[in-house]
Amino acid sequence: xxxxxxxxxxxxxxxxxxxxxxxxxxxxxxxxxxxxxxxxxxxxxxxxxxxxxxxxxxxxxxxxxxxxxxxxxxxxxxxxxxxxxxxxxxxxxxxxxxxxxxxxxxxxxxxxxxxxxxxxxxxxxxxxxxxxxxxxxxxxxxxxxxxxxxxxxxxxxxxxxxxxxxxxxxxxxxxxxxxxxxxxxxxxxxxxxxxxxxxxxxxxxxxxxxxxxxxxxxxxxxxxxxxxxxxxxxxxxxxxxxxxxxxxxxxxxxxxxxxxxxxxxxxxxxxxxxxxxxxxxxxxxxxxxxxxxxxxxxxxxxxxxxxxxxxxxxxxxxxxxxxxx
Amino acid sequence: xxxxxxxxxxxxxxxxxxxxxxxxxxxxxxxxxxxxxxxxxxxxxxxxxxxxxxxxxxxxxxxxxxxxxxxxxxxxxxxxxxxxxxxxxxxxxxxxxxxxxxxxxxxxxxxxxxxxxxxxxxxxxxxxxxxxxxxxxxxxxxxxxxxxxxxxxxxxxxxxxxxxxxxxxxxxxxxxxxxxxxxxxxxxxxxxxxxxxxxxxxxxxxxxxxxxxxxxxxxxxxxxxxxxxxxxxxxxxxxxxxx
Numbered sequence: 001x002x003x004x005x006x007x008x009x010x011x012x013x014x015x016x017x018x019x020x021x022x023x024x025x026x027x028x029x030x031x032x033x034x035x036x037x038x039x040x041x042x043x044x045x046x047x048x049x050x051x052x053x054x055x056x057x058x059x060x061x062x063x064x065x066x067x068x069x070x071x072x073x074x075x076x077x078x079x080x081x082x083x084x085x086x087x088x089x090x091x092x093x094x095x096x097x098x099x100x101x102x103x104x105x106x107x108x109x110x111x112x113x114x115x116x117x118x119x120x121x122x123x124x125x126x127x128x129x130x131x132x133x134x135x136x137x138x139x140x141x142x143x144x145x146x147x148x149x150x151x152x153x154x155x156x157x158x159x160x161x162x163x164x165x166x167x168x169x170x171x172x173x174x175x176x177x178x179x180x181x182x183x184x185x186x187x188x189x190x191x192x193x194x195x196x197x198x199x200x201x202x203x204x205x206x207x208x209x210x211x212x213x214x215x216x217x218x219x220x221x222x223x224x225x226x227x228x229x230x231x232x233x234x235x236x237x238x239x240x241x242x243x244x245x246x247x248x249x250x251x252x253x254x255x256x257x258x259x260x261x262x263x264x265x266x267x268x269x270x271x272x273x274x275x276x277x278x279x280x281x282x283x284x285x286x287x288x289x290x291x292x293x294x295x296x297x298x299x300x301x302x303x304x305x306x307x308x309x310x311x312x313x314x315x316x317x318x319x320x321x322x323x324x325x
Numbered sequence: 326x327x328x329x330x331x332x333x334x335x336x337x338x339x340x341x342x343x344x345x346x347x348x349x350x351x352x353x354x355x356x357x358x359x360x361x362x363x364x365x366x367x368x369x370x371x372x373x374x375x376x377x378x379x380x381x382x383x384x385x386x387x388x389x390x391x392x393x394x395x396x397x398x399x400x401x402x403x404x405x406x407x408x409x410x411x412x413x414x415x416x417x418x419x420x421x422x423x424x425x426x427x428x429x430x431x432x433x434x435x436x437x438x439x440x441x442x443x444x445x446x447x448x449x450x451x452x453x454x455x456x457x458x459x460x461x462x463x464x465x466x467x468x469x470x471x472x473x474x475x476x477x478x479x480x481x482x483x484x485x486x487x488x489x490x491x492x493x494x495x496x497x498x499x500x501x502x503x504x505x506x507x508x509x510x511x512x513x514x515x516x517x518x519x520x521x522x523x524x525x526x527x528x529x530x531x532x533x534x535x536x537x538x539x540x541x542x543x544x545x546x547x548x549x550x551x552x553x554x555x556x557x558x559x560x561x562x563x564x565x566x567x568x
Contacts, residue, residue, distance in 0.1 A: 001439070066434060066435075067432050067433055067434055068431070068432065068433015068434070068435075068448065068452075068453025068454060069431065069432045069433050069453055069454070070432070072412070072430070072431075072432045073432055075411075075412040075413075075414075075430055075432060076411035076412050076432055076434070077411070078411065078412050078413045079408075079410060079411050079412065079413050082407075082408035082409070083408060083409050083410060083411045083436075084409070085409065085411040085434065085436050086411035086412075089411055146436070149409070150405075150409075150439060150440055151405075151516065152405075152442040152516050153439070220515045220516075221442065221513050221515060221516075223381075225512070225513050225514065225515055226512060226513060227381055227392065227394050227512070227524075228510045228511075228512055228524055228526065229381070229383055229392060229526070229527075231383045231384060233383070233384055233385055234381050234382070234383050235381065235382045236379065236380070236381050236382075237380040237381060237382050237391070238379060238380040239377070239379050240342075240345070240377035240378050240379045240380075240396075241370075241374075241377065242370070243364075243369050243370040243371045244369065244371045245371055245372070245373075245374070245447060246373070246438070246446075246447040246448050246450075247444045247447065250435065250438060250448075251444065315439070315442075315444075316442045316443075316513065317441065317442060317443060317444025318444075320379060320396060320443070320444055321444065
């Protein structure tokens with residue numbers, strides 16, 4: 001497939017935003033159960049939510065560049081019963097709304113108890129956090145299923161796609177939370193840093209698994225099934241036109257196998273190896289610059305990872321467009 | 326239930342591209358607007374087409390065969406492109422099974438083209454909406470045309486009659502009979518899309534002759550033995566005719 005930069009930025013930016021929100025709320029839940037020191041005021045969560053919201057808005061803006069008719073984008077909420085894209089279009093703004101409210105609730109200090117569970121009392125921030133977490137997971141699933149549901153794109157049609165979107169987004173969000181807490185709440189750096197490393201390692205497992213799986217894939221469609229002639233040797237002599245068409249632009253990446261291999265190693269280093277080293281270095285040396293560098297490296301790596309994700313997918317329609325003439 | 330479709334006979338197609346040009350001519354002149362072209366006379370022309378004729382070579386020299394292969398939307402019975410459309414712009418008509426795009430609802434996200442394994446959909450780079458074969462829906466129901474002309478433009482244009490058009494759910498229709506009796510098949514059956522368009526394979530009429538059939542082994546009436554040489558005293562042919 002041809003990698004569209006609008007979609008690369010959409011998925012990586014909202015992934016980081018979602019992960020950051022999950023990190024903020026995880027921290028709040030730990031503090032709620034007195035496993036972490038509570039924050040004196042809501043500033044940490046409020047500014048964190050603002051950063052998450054800005055990332056989500058960035059992703060949403062990027063997505064509009066993918067549309068031929070952005071002014072009709074509102075129509076895309078119509079077919080949520082069948083289309084994962086439609087579901088994403090509904091869940092993303094809803095999630096953004098809840099993240100906004102979560103930030104507002106923290107900055108305005110809405111701590112009136114809403115629900116009492118024995119000795120624990122839940123205030124608006126906790127309830128909004130639960131809601132936001134549910135929407136956050138739903139959004140990860142919607143985004144990933146847009147790709148995973150296309151069964152003839154065999155590289156994508158796997159539960160590993162969902163696991164990768166979930167874990168890679170969360171990893172970048174927790175790394176960002178680590179870098180952010182180094183400036184805003186230094187007592188949380190260790191907590192977020194350890195979680196960021198754990199999730200990055202989990203993401204390494206699932207992403208490596210999908211790399212191994214995709215390397216062993218055998219295409220189900222062949223030139224024989226594509227034109228229905230049972231013969232071992234079929235060669236296309238003409239695709240029917242001399243110039244390009246949508247079919248030759250949208251589904252071919254036009255990159256050499258060497259570049260693909262290099263990008264694979266680049267993203268494996270930038271998403272996993274380098275951020276893990278920088279996180280370890282940052283946690284031991286308490287240099288906040290290293291933690292920021294960890295997030296930057298991981299985000300750049302994720303851009304490469306998403307580029308590779310699109311380029312690696314081999315669309316069966318390409319069988320029909322092998323030879324100009 | 327009606328399911329209109331094309332049946333394309335690869336045994337008859339000569340790869341002349343008349344279906345491609347007639348399709349473009351009819352559909353670029355329609356009420357839905359032109360199918361835009363860029364640099365049509367330039368070095369790198371490109372444009373939107375609903376139909377393509379491709380050519381494949383089967384086998385290796387000298388035992389090769391050239392297969393001309395017209396490809397357009399197959400109007401699948403389980404179209405994978407329809408459920409993925411977020412706006413409902415892509416839909417399959419209940420009444421005749423044609424898969425269509427509502428150009429006023431399409432947001433141009435291209436997701437349906439990703440969901441089509443056949444590459445049957447092409448975006449119009451100027452109108453920024455997805456386009457595809459409509460089976461000439463604006464023609465086949467046009468009562469102002471003589472009934473014989475209410476067929477897709479490609480079917481009308483094909484000089485060899487390689488394209489049949491009709492209802493593949495009616496077992497007695499010409500298309501159903503052709504599929505049933507001439508080995509009609511669907512493309513990429515592995516994805517379960519159940520294409521409505523079918524292709525008829527290349528067919529060769531062959532007769533197997535055994536050597537004993539050239540000379541009758543069993544010849545009780547001696548019908549095929551050589552006639553005995555006539556006696557010298559018998560009348561010759563000249564004598565017979567000069568009677």
